[in-house]
Amino acid sequence: MIPSIEWVNQNNRSIVKMIDQTVLPHELKFLELSDYRDVAKSIKVMNIRGAPAIGVAAAMGMALAALEYKNLSKDDFLKKMKDAAKTIRMTRPTASNLFWALNRILEVVDKSIGTVNEICEEVVEEAILMAQEDIIVNKNIGKHGAELIKDGETILTHCNAGSLATVQYGTALAPIRTAIEQGKKISVIADETRPRLQGARLTAFELNYDNIPVKVISDTSSGLLMKLGKINKIIVGTDRVTSDAVFNKIGTYLVALAAKDNNIPFYVAAPTSTLSLEETIDDVEIEQREDSEVSCVLGKIRIVPEGVECLNYAFDITTFELVTGIITEDGVFTAEKLLEKYRK
């Protein structure tokens, strides 16, 4: 398991080092970024993706911005930090963690009574802390989620909410990792997850890399496999949980419907940073991405006739009645109990 993102100090400068997830699974390549604008771009073009990883990338981007502006006056520094946050915020509209992370960094900036240099240090520390916390949160999700998994089970997951979607260890894959660490024999079926194929490319890569048995299916196959009794449980991640629904990668809703129809438990791994329980479905903008992700597989082969348009919504809405339980770092909750515990 390789961290998807790291803060690295080398040769007297700080860089953000991340796996370039666009070239996986065939190439394991790292990006080394020292400009927050490049971090923003890496989020936008999905060199890094997955709600928790995006959050940490945003925080580390803010830390790079702080270092860039550390010689400015405090007023100018504060202004520039707000601009940087705006640039990073505009990259992706759906993941809660992006806004959560930026707000957390801006709060450090706003609350600090120190000099620019001191604020700068605090911001870098906060970003590093957020990366460390992410791993702890994921291990706790793993611990609670593993209790749901029995020896010998096959778990279906959609998209990638694994180590690559977080700093390390994953959210949806955390219970599987923990169950295996506990000695249970578990295998995984990964939906390929069109259009960007995060399941086929990333989930299969990271599980195979860690010797966890995984098979890939087309997104069209999950229903039949459930009907044939080949899937025991489903665990997916999430980009945002509102008071009425789980927002996760497009295709999640169909998986949840099939789970319900076949009485298969459907769990959502949701670090509390993804909870946005004061919102409802209507408050969420669902990101629409370019046609070309659908019409041209991985930018390499066009599968749609020239001149034919595509629709490309990136996220799906899965309402609570389809969700068996939500796994946070604090435990496993029904939707009702989740609202009781976390809604302000």
Next chain:
Amino acid sequence: MIPSIEWVNQNNRSIVKMIDQTVLPHELKFLELSDYRDVAKSIKVMNIRGAPAIGVAAAMGMALAALEYKNLSKDDFLKKMKDAAKTIRMTRPTASNLFWALNRILEVVDKSIGTVNEICEEVVEEAILMAQEDIIVNKNIGKHGAELIKDGETILTHCNAGSLATVQYGTALAPIRTAIEQGKKISVIADETRPRLQGARLTAFELNYDNIPVKVISDTSSGLLMKLGKINKIIVGTDRVTSDAVFNKIGTYLVALAAKDNNIPFYVAAPTSTLSLEETIDDVEIEQREDSEVSCVLGKIRIVPEGVECLNYAFDITTFELVTGIITEDGVFTAEKLLEKYRK
């Protein structure tokens, strides 16, 4: 609209001319086959596909076999025709039409009291008749199905049950074609239909070719689009209808679940040649195809890490409670009425 398959007499010999659907949508190439073994191969490797088209291809393959063996003794001819049927039958296990077409030709052979030359002529005539009947059946499906479609509606379809899946005109696309001929404004959303992408490649190609508005989506998107109110009806084809379920391209079941959850009518266009109402789900073998269709998109780019296996079931089971109506050449039926009318 180009016929997907034709019996052509040229230069004193007979050939089966078919569109090579494996190279669509980028290239419109025709195969000209004069050996039934090549026709069998064309079914197996899916140069031609779609239950009705497979049926006609099988019949035309038998006609080529008859011409090949026309100089044999009657006993040897009959034996060779049975062998040819066996070769063609083994190509694909799920489509009813394949068996239906072969049985129909073998019945002509068995019942004939003529000479080998006369039987040969009868077989060729029967194959040509089956192609003509297919078009008539489809036009009737179009007529009955068009009554269900209102002006301005958007219809989702999965896979390709269009002109390319039949001799001409299509089954699931027939009601759309007829509705448009009646002056209704209709647009189509095509599921791309992984792994072989018949929706993106074939449905989009043939509708665009005939100036019918079509947009392509990833298979993961249909549920959300239904939830957002962007789809009015669903029409799919079928490879086999048993007394309890519709067998159609993998992914159909998920579409049907989402339709039910959103109160959107889900129709199946089923020429009576696909009805196999004396069977139940347990009688049907679901074809499993090679890993490589999933792991390597159109044989061109590998999307799954080396060493990771895939599962690749080709057909889905959609039980009757998810089906609003079944459109045959005789009318539109609920599952109950269908059984009443057609079950022996």
